[in-house]
Amino acid sequence: MSILKVSIRQIKAARALLGWSQDDLATQSGVSVPTVKRLEAADGDVGGRAETGDALVAALEKAGVEFIPENGGGAGVRMKKRKR
Template identity: 85%
Template sequence: MSILKVSIRQIKAARALAGWSQEDLAEASGISVPTIKRLEAADGEIGGRPETGAALVAALEKAGVEFIAENGGGAGVRMRKRSARGKR
């Protein structure tokens, strides 16, 4: 199983889709606002400790964001479809 490489641009786009501020992401992920600001000031893949990136991605996925891997069509993000049986 390969680990999904997530870029800072995907994190920013995911926050926008979720309607979250940096403060909202900090609260949901347990990562400090200054750390999120520092990471988002850069470009490329998420820097810092792997656990930090994993916490950010997990919080955004819990909010309904799906990260799309680079697969020839370009990396991206989208909101997950809600199931027809019931909303979670």
């Protein structure tokens, strides 16, 4: 479960890093396509049920995305460093 506040912009940026469509995110997270579309139509923090946001974040993290919290330099996303 994520305690990190994640924004819709971070979700969209994470999808872009992975080259995922909204359908891909829905499939990988177990969240319906209409829900992903509805959430991404908004701005700000991920709304809706906490379980939905957790599922989206977990799917993106499992695929290799790291969410960067607001730490004075701005929130963001990046690919995790691969282990050798």
